[in-house]
Amino acid sequence: MMDGLKQHLIDPEICIRCNTCEATCPIGAITHDDNNYVVDAGTCNGCMDCVAPCPTGAIDNWFQVASAFSLEEQFSWQELPPRPAGPAAVDALDAEAAALIAEAHQGAGGHARAPASASKPRVNLFNRANPAMARVSGNIRVTKSGTSSEVHHIILDFGAVAFPVLEGQSIGVVPPGVDAQGRPHAMRLYSVCSARDGERPNTNNLALTVKRVAEPRADGTLFRGVASNWLCDLALGDSVPVIGPFGATFLMPDDPDADIIMVCTGTGAAPFRGFTERRRRLASSGRGRLHLFFGARTPQELPYFGPLQRLPSALLDQELVYSRLPGAPKEYVQSRMRGRGADLAALLRRATTHLYVCGLKGLEAGVEEALAEIGAAHGLDWPMLSSAMREEGRYHVETY
Ligand SMILES: Cc1cc2nc3c(=O)[nH]c(=O)nc-3n(C[C@H](O)[C@H](O)[C@H](O)COP(=O)(O)OP(=O)(O)OC[C@H]3O[C@@H](n4cnc5c(N)ncnc54)[C@H](O)[C@@H]3O)c2cc1C
Ligand code: SF4
Ligand code: SF4
Structure with missing residues (x-):
């Protein structure tokens, strides 16, 4: 029996029993019986390798539980048990992204809820250690040149990698290099500005709207935002490690x-x-x-x-x-x-x-x-x- 853990669970109502996750898990944490595919809480290390390949999203459930559901309990389910109430219900596992989103949604009074008719979003399929590699297939300025507001429309192509997003979700990027303290940069979030089926219908890409941050300092020099300048300067074909998607x-x-x-x-x-x-x-x-x-x-x-x-x-x-x-x-x-x-x-x-x-x-x-x-x-x-x-x-x- 384990106390206070995030348990990885498979939704039996959505799962089509295709075996992809069991075949993908590198440490054999997924098993099945005649009824259900299930995750062994004592083995799963949360590596997320199984999440992106799952064709239905059934695999992408993470419950904060006081003690883990056993394999026998999971085998008997026809549906997931009710989600634990309040902040313990875990949708986004990435603490860095979750903190940025929580701050961005403060204006909603801390009660952010998805619209009842919204599609179920996929979140947290890729993390810092295991980002999705995208290539820049477009980068154009969408404000007039000569004005102080430089905003770019940037298209990221995911090739053969599935990176499913819904309108309104965000993605994370970590600029290359290190900060002033020599640590890897913090993640920055950017809203997806394209539709769920791509910048053009049925293309495996997404687009961002990025403003180049360049602000005069008191001493007359210019402060340049790290991530926005990196993104706005990307050339066609450049590689971008992408984290997420985020936002539920x-x-x-x-x-x-x-x-x-x-x-x-x-x-x-x-x-x-x-x-x-x-x-x-x-x-x-x-x-x-x-x-x-x-x-x-x-x-x-x-x-x-x-x-x-x-x-x-x-x-x-x-x-x-x-x-x-x-x-x-x-x-x-x-x-x-x-x-x-x-x-x-x-x-x-x-x-x-x-x-x-x-x-x-x-x-x-x-x-x-x-x-x-x-x-x-x-x-x-x-x-x-x-x-x-x-x-x-x-x-x-x-x-x-
Ligand atoms: C949910 C969410 C969605 C977002 N969506 C978008 C989007 O669609 N498009 C978009 O452009 N942005 C978006 N952002 C903002 C984005 O994540 C970045 O914060 C933004 O691009 C600035 O990042 P940066 O690395 O360029 O700037 P940073 O380097 O992080 O600097 C940010 C700010 O810090 C201050 N600052 C830091 N250091 C100094 C210094 N030494 N001297 C002076 N000032 C300093 C400046 O005021 C500067 O504006 C989103 C943020 C969130 C949370
Ligand atoms: S990959 Fe997804 S749909 Fe297929 S068995 Fe696993 S959870 Fe079910
Ligand atoms: S998260 Fe990783 S360890 Fe857990 S079931 Fe999926 S692939 Fe296996």
Whole structure:
């Protein structure tokens, strides 16, 4: 009997008994009887080698348990037992990524939940010790040159390696080299900006939206962010070790009737590009529409400005908002939201509406304030509604 461990379990309802995991495990931790494939908690070392090859995702279950379920118990199951409640339910095993995501989701009040209709995400298939090797197959700037905001669209091709992602998930990278203390760099997370079936349908790749961090220091020199500069400078064909995927809650609803309100600044647009592309490809007859509030200093500094102009308004209702347009007053996303207050209130009254906020830290405070005002003006109790939406997995914040 072992106490307080993360136990690796196979979901008998999803497992198709294909034997791939048993054949893959390098230390014989997986076995089966006539009923189930199971993992021996006393043998499994959590190496994850079996996770990516599993065709169904049945293998990717990790429960924090006080004492391990025995093989006999697992053989008798028709379904997994209920997940332990609260933070003990483990989805992301990588502590470094989990800490970054927990911080990025603080604006959600610590109750981040996936939308009820979201597909089940695969997480943590690759780690620092065992990354997926991708090749750069595209790297272009998506803000106008000559502006201070340099944002790149970077496509990573995984070749024959399966790296399944859902829109809204992130991947991790560790820049090469060491930090000032001589230690390996910390992992950085980047949102996937492509749809689950690739940058083009049925391609085994994903895309990122990366802003080159270059900030003037007090002494007049320029500080260059380590990972973002490395990524933005990658050449076609360069190799990139990729960790993840990560993120089990900031996911889009699969329900085609769901309206999705997306509020972002800068690279916060990345997941929403993925959402939009997914809906565009499905071309479903669902009633749901996408509603984008996207803030930048100028059109030249707004990533994907050109492609956004070409999207039909039936798919995407877009409000592009600029804070530094010459000759025009400064405007921010939250003021445009107030201007669309009646429409937003009508959307928020629907039980099928989902709200997402993504971008720089602090964005959610302004958005919350605007929504509270809109609620007061249109007879909606926003504080009550927002906590209900969080509980129901319909309100999501990711800021960094
Ligand atoms: C869930 C999540 C999703 C994300 N998605 C994206 C995304 O889609 N696109 C994107 O571009 N980013 C994204 N990020 C942010 C990304 O992970 C990185 O934090 C970002 O690219 C900066 O990393 P860097 O290594 O370039 O900068 P770092 O080297 O880590 O520096 C970061 C900051 O530290 C400060 N700093 C550090 N050292 C110094 C110094 N010596 N002097 C002055 N200032 C200093 C600077 O203010 C700088 O901006 C995401 C983050 C999270 C948590
Ligand atoms: S690889 Fe996945 S689907 Fe196949 S037996 Fe193992 S758990 Fe089941
Ligand atoms: S995580 Fe590693 S040790 Fe555990 S069952 Fe899978 S392959 Fe075997």
